[in-house]
Amino acid sequence: MKVFGIVLALVLTISTYLRLLSLTNLDIYAISVRRSYYPPPISRIFQNKLTTGFYQARTQVFSLLSFDYVFRTLGYE
């Protein structure tokens, strides 16, 4: 299980790094809009390129663990 945890952490880290490099202008704009929702002193902690990149990476990695993916891969809908 530790191995699984380490692999997951590694995959997420690499994926986050790759996502950070490919954030679009729309992503950057969304970060700035979302920052306005938080109190100014802490907005940058919660909304920044790292959190956005990580969220996208997490979604992408876990989508490989979804049964929808398995179904589609096997040709079922």
Added chain:
Amino acid sequence: MYSELSAMNNRHLAMGLILILAMISRGVDFGKTPAGITDDESSHGYNAYSLLLTGRDEYGKTWPILNRSFGTYSSSLYTYMTILPVKLFGLNPVSIRLPSLVSGLIFVVLVIAALGPAAGFVVAISPVFIFYSRAAFETNLALTLLFLGIVLAVRAASRPKMLPLSFLFLSLSAYAYQVERVLSVILISLIAVYYWKTRKKIVILSLLLALLIQIPIMFISFTPGANSRISTLAGRGNYPFLFLTYFSPSNLFSRPDPAPRKSFPQVSVFYWWMIIPFIMGIKKFISSKSYKSLFGKSLVVSVIVSPAIAAATPDYFSTWRALPMFLTLAWIISMGLGKSKMVYFFMLLISSFEIYSNLVLLKHEGSTAWGYQYQALANFVRSHSDETIVIDNARSGPIYIWLALYNHYPPQKLQSMVDTEWLKDYYNHVEFDLNKTIDNVQIRPIFWKSDALTDQILISDSLGISASQADEHFLTLVTIIPDINAQPALYVYQTHPALKISATQRDSI
């Protein structure tokens, strides 16, 4: 003895801290996050108000077993539980959501008492349980009643008198939400079989009590109203696929519920990192044979039956229908956590970060979906009671209920719109017309051919009345009703029939 006392004190301290944690995560900015209130919540609140004042619901039905609501015939227990908060605190989002909050906190206490502090901690911080305690969700109340019933059933092993109480609460859960109508019967049967050989007499007594409580709901079970949800939703999806989605790691640990009013924006049922203790917990769950106890059997039944029912509807992964199964999964996660205090500390830190962020995003990005704009709309309607107002409902739910809620319409006003013959057949009216006319307000689609030629106020979103349409029909903008981020949600226009008529005449020459 000293070490026993010390362990007990530590346990009580842990329980107290977990409960405080649950209260903070569920209670911070309560009533304002989510911002706004949905039509279903409004229906609970207004019907509670109506029952409080008149002993009848909005349609004039005395103490209904199911609320007709919008033709969907929702379970009524939550509405009845809202009567006292409405009486004490007035008709507002806080009082409407209070029963769900209290249910959620009682649920945490029950989990701590029955499954241990680790399970209580997982339930206290898990997004799904926090979310459903922050708004008026019948499923949350139903889950608490169901689990209380299970806890009492387990306690009945040493205290037999708990068994009738157990069946009482299990039966009550059937009045709280549709899924529990089936799940409670299965659990009652399971528990009855479990105790049959050792406690036959009390099992029979408990079954009779359960039957007595369930008679009203059984009495109306074959009416169109009682089956309206099943008949409109069942059998419209790929069942095996939909069933398996409830066990998909992506849906449980990463992807939020796709329904905009059923989840935080960026977290799933559980946090993504909980997949690790979950996998570890499965191993312990199997090796410790926890599934063989009555608790284990009951929770295994929940984890199979609730998604089995939810999958009968075409909604992809509806967390509100499958809520009971997440308790079992939370229990399994807690088994994989271990005992290291540092682990719990880091989990608390990370979960606090994620929950705070998601509360902010939920408030700001979900405000329109949660009907935030309807309070300002109700205020506008109240202050323009001498003008004809048309509210476009082409893309909205039953707007009348928000107006009734925020403007505290006298229940008799809505009740008088229903005749007594219609009421006699109360549980047979699944049809529902979103169009309503109440005093000076008409809630319906806009018909440009006639509406532009009538002196009135038109209210719609930007899709209903575009800028070019406003120009074309000589409308002047009276005001804009914004969402919580000050972005336009609804536009209020005044018609000018004289200008429109003369322009039309000019064009025809």
